[in-house]
Amino acid sequence: MKYDVLKKQFGYDTFRPGQEEIIDAILAGQDTLAIMPTGAGKSLCYQIPALMLPGITLVVSPLISLMKDQVRSLNQNGIRAAYLNSTLTPGQYAKALALAQRGEYKIIYVAPERLESASFLRFVDQADISMVAIDEAHCVSQWGQNFRPSYLRIKSFFETHSKRWRFCAFTATATAQVERDMIELLGMRDPQVVKTGYDRKNLFFAVEYPANSFSRLLELVRQRSSQSGIIYCIRRKDVEMLCEKLQQAGVPATRYHAGLSDEERNANQEDFIFDRKPVMVATNAFGMGIDKPDVRYVIHYSMPSSLENYYQEAGRAGRDGQAAECILFYHAKDERVLRFFIENQDFDGVDEAEKKERIAKDWRRFEAMKNYALCPDCLRHAILAYFGEPSPTRCEACSNCLHEYETVEISESVHTILGAIKSVRQKFGATLVLSLVKGSRSQKIEQYHLDQSAFYGNLSGFTMRQLQDILRFMVQDGLVETTNDTYRLLKITPKGNAFFKQPASLTMRQYKKAEAAQAAADDVFEGLRAIRTRLSKKYRVPPYAIFNDRTLREMASA
Ligand code: ADP
Ligand code: MG
Numbered sequence: 019m020k021y022d023v024l025k026k027q028f029g030y031d032t033f034r035p036g037q038e039e040i041i042d043a044i045l046a047g048q049d050t051l052a053i054m055p056t057g058a059g060k061s062l063c064y065q066i067p068a069l070m071l072p073g074i075t076l077v078v079s080p081l082i083s084l085m086k087d088q089v090r091s092l093n094q095n096g097i098r099a100a101y102l103n104s105t106l107t108p109g110q111y112a113k114a115l116a117l118a119q120r121g122e123y124k125i126i127y128v129a130p131e132r133l134e135s136a137s138f139l140r141f142v143d144q145a146d147i148s149m150v151a152i153d154e155a156h157c158v159s160q161w162g163q164n165f166r167p168s169y170l171r172i173k174s175f176f177e178t179h180s181k182r183w184r185f186c187a188f189t190a191t192a193t194a195q196v197e198r199d200m201i202e203l204l205g206m207r208d209p210q211v212v213k214t215g216y217d218r219k220n221l222f223f224a225v226e227y228p229a230n231s232f233s234r235l236l237e238l239v240r241q242r243s244s245q246s247g248i249i250y251c252i253r254r255k256d257v258e259m260l261c262e263k264l265q266q267a268g269v270p271a272t273r274y275h276a277g278l279s280d281e282e283r284n285a286n287q288e289d290f291i292f293d294r295k296p297v298m299v300a301t302n303a304f305g306m307g308i309d310k311p312d313v314r315y316v317i318h319y320s321m322p323s324s325l326e327n328y329y330q331e332a333g334r335a336g337r338d339g340q341a342a343e344c345i346l347f348y349h350a351k352d353e354r355v356l357r358f359f360i361e362n363q364d365f366d367g368v369d370e371a372e373k374k375e376r377i378a379k380d381w382r383r384f385e386a387m388k389n390y391a392l393c394p395d396c397l398r399h400a401i402l403a404y405f406g407e408p409s410p411t412r413c414e415a416c417s418n419c420l421h422e423y424e425t426v427e428i429s430e431s432v433h434t435i436l437g438a439i440k441s442v443r444q445k446f447g448a449t450l451v452l453s454l455v456k457g458s459r460s461q462k463i464e465q466y467h468l469d470q471s472a473f474y475g476n477l478s479g480f481t482m483r484q485l486q487d488i489l490r491f492m493v494q495d496g497l498v499e500t501t502n503d504t505y506r507l508l509k510i511t512p513k514g515n516a517f518f519k520q521p522a523s524l525t526m527r528q529y530k531k532a533e534a535a536q537a538a539a540d541d542v543f544e545g546l547r548a549i550r551t552r553l554s555k556k557y558r559v560p561p562y563a564i565f566n567d568r569t570l571r572e573m574a575s576a
Contacts, residue, residue, distance in 0.1 A: 020045075023066050027095050034059045036214035040186075041066050044149070049209035050186040051155070051200060055216050056333035060188040061088060064151035068125050069097065071184070073148035074118070077127045080157050080166050081306055083287075085127040091309070092125060101127040102138065115141055130157075130168035133175040142179050150176060152204060154306070155187035159199035161379070163191070163326055164306075173205035185209075190333070191326055192216060192405045216329075216407045220336045223397040224345045224417035225390075227483060231319060231347055232263060238317060238345065239269055239297060245314035246296040250331055252320050252355055254301055260319060261299040274300040305331060311338035317345045320352045323359065324383035325390055325404050348391040350448055350486075354504055356384055392490050394418065429524040431477055431488050432497065436518045438473040439498065439508050442466075447506045452485045491526045543574035 020041055024030050033041075036054055040063040043050040054060050068075035079085050085101040092099040100114050100123045118126055119141060132138050150172075152158075158169035176185060187204055189196070192213065201209060228234035239247065251257050254275040261273035272286040272295035289295040291310050298304065302322065316335040322328045328346070336342025360380045365373050386404060393400045397416035402409040412419050438455050439446075453460050454468050457475025468474060477485060492498050497514035500506040510518070517524075547570060554561040565573075 019070060020066055023069050024062075027069060027097060028062065028065075029095075030062075036212055037063050040212045043210040043212065044184055044186050045070065047184060049184075049206045051197070051206060051209045051211045052186065052188045053192050053197065053211065053213040054188070054190065055214070055218055056190045056330050057218070057337035058190075058214060060153070060190075063188065064149070064153075064186055065092065065097070065125065067184070067186075068149060068151070071148035073146035074121070074123060075125050075149040075151060076142075076147060077125060077151045077153055078130050078133070078169075078172060079127050079153045080130065080164065080169070081154075082129070083308070084153070084306055085129070087309060089125075089127060097125065098123045099125040099127070102132055103127075103129045104131075119145065121146070130166060130172060133168075133171055139179065147181070147183055149184035149186070150180070152187040154189060155200045155204065156189040156191035156196050158203045159191075159196045160376075161193065161195040161199060163324065163330070170203060173203060176205060190330055192407075193326070194406065216402055216405045217398065217409060218333060218336065219415075220339055220341050221332070222341065222343045222415055223332075223401070224343065225348055225393075225397065226345060226417070227348050227486065229482070231349070232260070234347070235260070235317065235319060236264070236267055236269070238315075239264065242315055243269075244296075246290070246293060246310065246312055247298070247315040247317065248305070248313055248331075248334060249297065249299045249317045249319055250304075250322065251299065251301060252322070252352070252359070256319065257299050257301055264297065264299065269297055270295045271297040271299055274298060274304040276301065276303040302327060302331060305334050308334070309337065310334075312340070313337065313342065314340075315343040315345065317347070319347055321346065321348060321356065321387055321391055323356050323380065323387065325387045325401065326383070328387060328390070329401055329405075346391060350506075353384075353388070353506065357504060360384065392494075425525050427523065428488055428491065428526050429521050431480070431485075432492055432524055433518065433521050434473065434476050435485075435489060435492065436497065436510060436514055438471075438476075439510055440518070441471055441473055442468070444509050445507060447500070448486075448489055448508060451508055452482065452489060456480065456482060456485055458482075488526065491524075495524075539571075539575040543570055546570045546574060 020038070024033065035058075036052065037059055040050055040052045044064070044067045052060060052063055064075065064077065077088075079088070082103055082105055085103060089099045089101050100118065102111065102114055102118075106114060115137060117123065128138070152172060154164070157164050157166040158172065159165065176183070185206060187200055187206065189200065197211070200206070226234065235249065239249075249260065251260060254277045257273050257275045261271050264271040272289050274283055274286050278286070286295070286298075287304075287308070290298040291308070313335045316332045318328065318331070322331060332344035335344055360377055365376075368376070390397065390400050390404075396412045396419050398413040399409050399411050414420070434455055435451065438451050442451065442454070450462055450468075453463055454471060455473055455475070455477040457478040459469070463469055480488075489498075492514070493500065496511055497517055498508050498510050500508060550561050550564050550570070553564055
């Protein structure tokens with residue numbers, strides 16, 4: 019029977035992992051909590067029982083756009099479904115409710131706020147309801163993302179009105195705390211918890227530390243020009259700026275954030291879904307409930323505030339099961355923006371103690387995100403470990419596993435950097451200290467006459483990227499720390515001071531690939547130059563008339 023529904027109503031031949039188990043549990047009358055990654059196919063797990071049970075299924079869903087999409091696609095499959103939410107006019111609402119009362123719909127999507135409306139409760143009390151399904155159930159927990167206070171009313175709604183209805187809940191958030199909250203705060207009775215693995219094998223993970231984010235982004239997008247992709251930024255103004263620059267560069271990009279009008283958001287979303295504009299630049303307001311199966315890449319232009327958010331957003335790539343890429347750009351400066359967000363969120367009606375606790379909690383979540391961005395080992399393993407899922411320590415399919423590492427001795431460089439921090443009296447942040455030892459020029463360097471410093475240029479042989487790696491190592495190793503304010507000044511810890519007085523051997527893994535690729539490109543460049551010299555002699559033309567150096571460089575790195 020469930021196979022018939024799967025095939026006839028949805029056109030699929032087989033269930034995906036977890037789906038059958040969940041459907042069986044629901045049909046057996048057990049409260050069911052399903053935890054599956056984004057794109058795993060959770061909707062089907064309540065839609066199929068909904069069609070098999072005699073009465074109506076209510077689906078509580080947090081987002082209007084999500085309800086609309088789901089209802090539209092159900093209707094396209096010939097399934098009678100509707101939504102009741104604040105976008106309906108009073109007339110439309112009354113009409114939909116009347117149709118529902120006559121049993122016209124098998125599946126009705128409602129916003130959690132609806133559970134308090136008198137007319138809706140009257141309907142509920144006399145309707146033939148078989149099941150209540152809670153989508154995005156983590157919204158009930160303050161520990162999850164997107165906490166929605168109105169989700170807390172679900173429990174008493176269910177307890178007061180249920181006539182032995184089935185009860186099931188769905189989420190992609192898998193941390194233990196959120197899981198406990200969902201069971202307790204939704205009032206699930208001894209639920210069967212079904213978790214499918216968190217690993218999305220078709221996703222390739224990468225972290226990059228681009229020196230010039232925009233040109234790197236443009237390069238990545240151009241290399242994937244026929245593909246559909248999402249670019250996430252934290253701030254609305256970044257969305258606008260990036261979208262405009264991409265458009266100017268000829269990329270068919272569109273944009274989405276909460277500050278745009280409803281019309282523009284809808285139009286842009288449709289442009290993206292129907293591939294008229296295959297590149298979407300958006301804040302995290304975009305995506306929940308958007309079912310575009312063939313998103314081939316998700317690039318985070320800046321880091322989101324938690325690994326939960328990251329995995330959910332990145333997980334919007336490759337829902338069709340085909341290979342897709344999730345690329346994160348890391349910049350130390352993102353931390354400042356996120357810190358501002360964390361400290362300036364809406365604390366209305368929250369007392370001082372709780373405010374402190376929330377900030378501390380968000381900060382811990384952010385630290386986990388940062389650790390991922392700076393992780394030198396397998397990225398997939400890092401994500402899965404965070405969600406409590408055992409996995410091999412190498413996946414051989416992320417940027418870190420594919421890079422080659424070498425172990426380098428860094429005690430001298432560490433000593434120099436510590437000395438430089440001392441020389442500026444621990445009053446500056448990473449950028450300045452590293453520019454100092456690298457011997458770069460900048461306004462600040464000149465302003466403070468740091469080019470006169472004994473440390474100026476002492477580590478000029480290193481690339482900036484290598485120096486950042488070393489400093490990161492120093493932070494992780496507890497030799498220095500950054501102040502917890504917006505300035506992020508570098509401070510030497512007692513451990514760092516001890517090392518400075520008496521240096522010992524320190525080794526660190528550093529990856530070679532970029533350098534190796536550069537070295538290879540340099541060799542090719544030299545080779546091409548030699549050929550050019552020969553040609554220029556033979557045909558008696560100046561070398562630049564054949565190819566200029568820039569062209570040769572481009573050819574060499576291609
Ligand atoms: P989730 O809510 O878990 O993020 P969705 O329910 O939106 O995921 O489903 C993601 C995609 O997977 C949808 O395009 C859906 O049609 C598809 N899908 C779900 N179940 C199956 C299945 N058994 N076979 C093939 N595709 C499926
Ligand atoms: Mg879903």
